[in-house]
Amino acid sequence: MADFLFTDGRSRTLTEKFARLNWTLLLAIATLVAIGTVSLYSTADGSFHPWAEAHALRFIICAGLAITIALISPQVWMSLAAPIYIIALIALALVPWFGAEAMGAKRWIGVAGLKFQPSEIMKIGLLLALACLYQKIPADKISRPRTVALALLIIAVPVVLTLRQPDLGSAVLFAVVGLAVLFAAGVSIWYFLAGGGGVLALGPLIWSNMHAYQRQRVETFLNPEADPLGAGYHIIQSKIAFGAGGLGGRGFMRGTQSQLDFLPEKHTDFIFTMIGEEWGFMGCGLILMVFALILINLLWIGLRAKSSYARLISFGTGMVIFTYMFINMAMVTGLVPVVGVPLPFVSYGGSSMVTLMVCVGLVMSAHIHDNVRLDRSGARAVW
Amino acid sequence: MAYGNLSDTRSKEIFSRRAILIGSAQVAGFGLLAGRLYQLQVLQGQYYAPLAENNRISIQLLPPVRGRILDRNGVVLARNEEQFAVSIIPALTADLSETLKRISEIVPLSKQTQQQLLAKAKKHGTNRALVAGDNLSFQQIAAINVLAPQLPGVETQTTYRRRYPGGKSMAHVIGYTGDVSSRALDDDPVLRLPGIKVGKIGVELGFEDRLRGRAGRRKFEVDARGRIIRDLEMRDAQAGDDLRLTIESDLQDRVMSRLTGERCSALVVLDVNDGSILSLGSAPTYEADRLTGRLSKQEWKELSDGKDHPMFNRATRGLYPPGSTFKMVTALAALEAGVLDSKEKIRCSGRYSLADQSYNCWKRHGHGAVDLNRALRESCDTLFYEVANRTGISKIASMAYRLGLGQTYECGLLLQKKGVVPTPDWKRWRLNASWLDGETILAGIGQGYVSATPLQLAVMTARLATGREVVPCLTQEKKKQRTRFKKLKINPKHLSAVRAGMLASVYEPGGTGKSVQIAGANFSIAGKTGTSQVRANSTKRKAGQLEWEMRDHALFVCFFPVNRPRYAIACVVEHGGSGGKTAAPLVREVIKDVVDYDRKASALKRSRKKSKAKVEG
Structure with a gap:
């Protein structure tokens, strides 16, 4: 710890660090996990097994992980940014050869009996890499074409690799979060305007390069009723479930749509539908409010942060959570095509829980250690 | 350090502005989601709620047993012969080809038939029942029923085939039954049952209303795969009337x-x-029994258009x-x-x-x-x-x-x-x-x-x-x-x-x-x-x-x-x-x-x- 530089000249004690942990943020997340646990209990026909207890247990472990990460100085994480990103990149590149296939896509890699998704590590790696990059580049050089090109390359490589798997959800997430971070970091607005124009022009080209199943999803989205027993089935059943829920819901464990298996993947991607049916508009509204609370909290941390790293890591984490949440909810309510994206903290699933909690841990690490001066001049050494 | 501080202040300013801008975009996103939920749940809830109910409740029609036809002294001229069939719902089976193999130990199914059934399952989707064999013996059906708990998706059914003990001498009076032609469809839901037979000619046609009987109804709750969760309502089918003719x-x-x-x-x-x-x-x-079984096109042509038109009354x-x-x-x-x-x-x-x-x-x-x-x-x-x-x-x-x-x-x-x-x-x-x-x-x-x-x-x-x-x-x-x-x-x-x-x-x-x-x-x-x-x-x-x-x-x-x-x-x-x-x-x-x-x-x-x-x- 000797080589850390402290703005106030001294390091904080462990007790002080604990006191500075974002307990509101953790509590809000715990609320979502609790709602998720209750819903998983209902999904399993009133049983903690197999999902509810695992979900709660995972959160407890992940919360411990997040707090541990939070107690470690951001300088350590900054120094790990490049290795994490590069490892994630290599793993992503290896998926086509070593990956296990599931639902027509290779996304998982098995190492020593543990399966993990390289795209999840990449979410952390990408956030860290971008936050570090802008921490180390002076504000006046951010909009230089070389810097922008480097940042775009950092985003584009994982996007291309995940699209190839194919994992549309992660690719969209990388692109949206990465570009949002670039925007927040202060990259000239002209790049974005030019880029937006370019995408509009390239749209047809992208369409022609999409997988048949991806196009099908888009088409199904545009008119789900056209093929009620095919791909549009899920969306129709999901909308029926929401509608059946009404204002106050059909009651805990009383949603026939979910209890009778009309909903697909109701413990993961379609859990919000089940909540919508059993708890109604009120329940959905509550979840939206808790998410808003989390996002406001993260934004607040970002606005008060003293370094670019802290600002961008909290902003980026907020962006990841928002993007996940928005795509998931928009998907199950039929606003966007079916993209396999979980609802953060509520859906069952280890990978996304770990990823998100690591991000939250990084945010809290930056927040707790806001007295640590982060080096700008070291940029050349790392990059 | 001054340079760094200045730079920090500047990027903080830009960040604050842009983060709040994106924050407002997120607020719009929240508004969109809330609006969509309000639309689906509060405004259109009335529309969707019955759909969920329809999803849940399934109605099965139970076919009535057709009435018999007797002569003036009570001699049976048309009766129903019980036939046993075994069918498979592929969606409920663990492994269709394995299930077929197990069944073929009891009901001989050639490799070719098994292939055909597998192809059929692929073509029609896995929720449609496949008839693996009909006209089974009582022993076979009993053996399958014993095995059934180990073979999910396998069901046995009793169907009826119309038999005419009166043979050739009664054919012109009694007539025969056959599949419902689309022309003959009336409001009776019975006619939409698979495998139901109706009178085509003779007494079978002339007294169709009396012989047919009325369908029963079984209302039950199903899950998305069509599996029955529980019965809600049951009304037995009403068998058709027996008909006594003046014929001796x-x-x-x-x-x-x-x-x-x-x-x-x-x-x-x-x-x-x-x-x-x-x-x-x-x-x-002609022999009416032939017409209720499987009849080739050639045989049908022989009967209907053959020499002296044997089916002409x-x-x-x-x-x-x-x-x-x-x-x-x-x-x-x-x-x-x-x-x-x-x-x-x-x-x-x-x-x-x-x-x-x-x-x-x-x-x-x-x-x-x-x-x-x-x-x-x-x-x-x-x-x-x-x-x-x-x-x-x-x-x-x-x-x-x-x-x-x-x-x-x-x-x-x-x-x-x-x-x-x-x-x-x-x-x-x-x-x-x-x-x-x-x-x-x-x-x-x-x-x-x-x-x-x-x-x-x-x-x-x-x-x-x-x-x-x-x-x-x-x-x-x-x-x-x-x-x-x-x-x-x-x-x-x-x-x-x-x-x-x-x-x-x-x-x-x-x-x-x-x-x-x-x-x-x-x-x-x-x-x-x-x-x-x-x-x-x-x-x-x-x-x-x-x-x-x-x-x-x-x-x-x-x-x-x-x-x-x-x-x-x-x-x-x-x-x-x-x-x-x-x-x-x-x-x-x-x-x-x-x-x-x-x-x-x-x-x-x-x-x-x-x-x-x-x-x-």
């Missing part, structure tokens, strides 16, 4: 065996008092010129019109001339002076030419209607032919031509446009015998509902003059129907032959070397016993040559059969009465 199966068998001696023929036995049809035969015939649908059997109609019409006295004698020279045309009597040298009795007995044509000319076509036609020709009867035998009782109006409507006097002459002897079915001829005979408006019936129940038939309001003297002629035709010298006589019988028969011309072929007719298709139809109608009429019979032998030589001997044998039946029936009745008296005593 023993008599029918005998009639049919006599008819099949001829190439194409039809015969109807009526009870003249209640109109019940005791026997309705048509030859050739000649008794109700065959139209024949009645020939001389129509002479009673002409005679009664003339007597009632007052243009003929029963004692009046007319000279027959073998030919009758009207205008520039001449009409031959069948006896080329003529009968000499004939009265009505003799004309009926010897079937003299000349008298009826003259009488028809005097009476006029409209009076003859109206008498024909009164005696039951030119109409169909509501007796459950559908698709009856109406036949033709020609009038000038009919000719104008049908042929757009005006009536010629010569056509009245021809109609007077049952030729020309006149045509009738054997069933109509039997009804005509029954009406002559009783003087009442006999209507045929086919079910016991209808017979019981009936009060006595209305009187025809024909002068009894005229009726008995005609009957006397028919009696003379059987018993007196020169009678054309003498071959119907039964030696030693204690009752007498009144009958009339008919030999109806298929086409003009006078030169070759005598030579007896005509092709079968060119020969005359042989007809015979009769009723007996004369003093207290009980039965009426009408018989047509297609291209049989002559009524007296072909049809009358055939009818004689049938009369013997009817007498046998009558004796048995009255013995049965007496013993019933006796036992009833005993019980009461």
Whole structure:
């Protein structure tokens, strides 16, 4: 710890660090996990097994992980940014050869009996890499074409690799979060305007390069009723479930749509539908409010942060959570095509829980250690 | 450090501005989601809620068991044979090909069949039941039921196949059942059940409503895969009624065996008092059981379009010129019109001339002076030419209607032919031509446009015998509902003059129907032959070397016993040559059969009465 530089000249004690942990943020997340646990209990026909207890247990472990990460100085994480990103990149590149296939896509890699998704590590790696990059580049050089090109390359490589798997959800997430971070970091607005124009022009080209199943999803989205027993089935059943829920819901464990298996993947991607049916508009509204609370909290941390790293890591984490949440909810309510994206903290699933909690841990690490001066001049050494 | 601080301040400013900008975009995103949820849950909730309910609740129709058909003594003519089938719902199986393998240990399924079933499952989706085998033995079904708990998705069903123990002799009366054609779909949900059969022809069709029964309903909760969670409501199916016919199966068998001696023929036995049809035969015939099983296109073609059309019911649908059997109609019409006295004698020279045309009597040298009795007995044509000319076509036609020709009867035998009782109006409507006097002459002897079915001829005979408006019936129940038939309001003297002629035709010298006589019988028969011309072929007719298709139809109608009429019979032998030589001997044998039946029936009745008296005593 000797080589850390402290703005106030001294390091904080462990007790002080604990006191500075974002307990509101953790509590809000715990609320979502609790709602998720209750819903998983209902999904399993009133049983903690197999999902509810695992979900709660995972959160407890992940919360411990997040707090541990939070107690470690951001300088350590900054120094790990490049290795994490590069490892994630290599793993992503290896998926086509070593990956296990599931639902027509290779996304998982098995190492020593543990399966993990390289795209999840990449979410952390990408956030860290971008936050570090802008921490180390002076504000006046951010909009230089070389810097922008480097940042775009950092985003584009994982996007291309995940699209190839194919994992549309992660690719969209990388692109949206990465570009949002670039925007927040202060990259000239002209790049974005030019880029937006370019995408509009390239749209047809992208369409022609999409997988048949991806196009099908888009088409199904545009008119789900056209093929009620095919791909549009899920969306129709999901909308029926929401509608059946009404204002106050059909009651805990009383949603026939979910209890009778009309909903697909109701413990993961379609859990919000089940909540919508059993708890109604009120329940959905509550979840939206808790998410808003989390996002406001993260934004607040970002606005008060003293370094670019802290600002961008909290902003980026907020962006990841928002993007996940928005795509998931928009998907199950039929606003966007079916993209396999979980609802953060509520859906069952280890990978996304770990990823998100690591991000939250990084945010809290930056927040707790806001007295640590982060080096700008070291940029050349790392990059 | 100053530079760094300045830089920090600047990027913090930019970040704050842009983060808040994106934050507002997120607020818009939240608004969009909340709005969408409000739309789905609050605004359209009323629309979606019933959809969820429909999803959950499934209704299964339970097929009713079709009613049986019995003869007048309770002999079963159509029944349902239980058949066991095994089906698989692929979605519920752990592994379809493995399941098939297990089943094939009990029900032999060839590799090829297994492949076909797998392909079918792929094609139709995994929720549709596959029939892996039908017509299983009881042992097989029991073995599968024992295995069923280990084989999810495998189900056994009981289906019914219609069986006709009456065989060939009943086919034309009973008909058969088959798949529902889209044309026949009515509102009854039963018809939408897979595998349901409906009557296609005969009694099966005519009494479809009674035989079909009503579907039961099972309402249950299902999950997305269609698996039953629990029953909500159950209403058992209502079996169709058993139907008791007036047909006597023993008599029918005998009639049919006599008819099949001829190439194409039809015969109807009526009870003249209640109109019940005791026997309705048509030859050739077919095996109805074949039609309820699997029938190849080739076999179907053979049956429906084959030689002599075995599926064609000649008794109700065959139209024949009645020939001389129509002479009673002409005679009664003339007597009632007052243009003929029963004692009046007319000279027959073998030919009758009207205008520039001449009409031959069948006896080329003529009968000499004939009265009505003799004309009926010897079937003299000349008298009826003259009488028809005097009476006029409209009076003859109206008498024909009164005696039951030119109409169909509501007796459950559908698709009856109406036949033709020609009038000038009919000719104008049908042929757009005006009536010629010569056509009245021809109609007077049952030729020309006149045509009738054997069933109509039997009804005509029954009406002559009783003087009442006999209507045929086919079910016991209808017979019981009936009060006595209305009187025809024909002068009894005229009726008995005609009957006397028919009696003379059987018993007196020169009678054309003498071959119907039964030696030693204690009752007498009144009958009339008919030999109806298929086409003009006078030169070759005598030579007896005509092709079968060119020969005359042989007809015979009769009723007996004369003093207290009980039965009426009408018989047509297609291209049989002559009524007296072909049809009358055939009818004689049938009369013997009817007498046998009558004796048995009255013995049965007496013993019933006796036992009833005993019980009461």
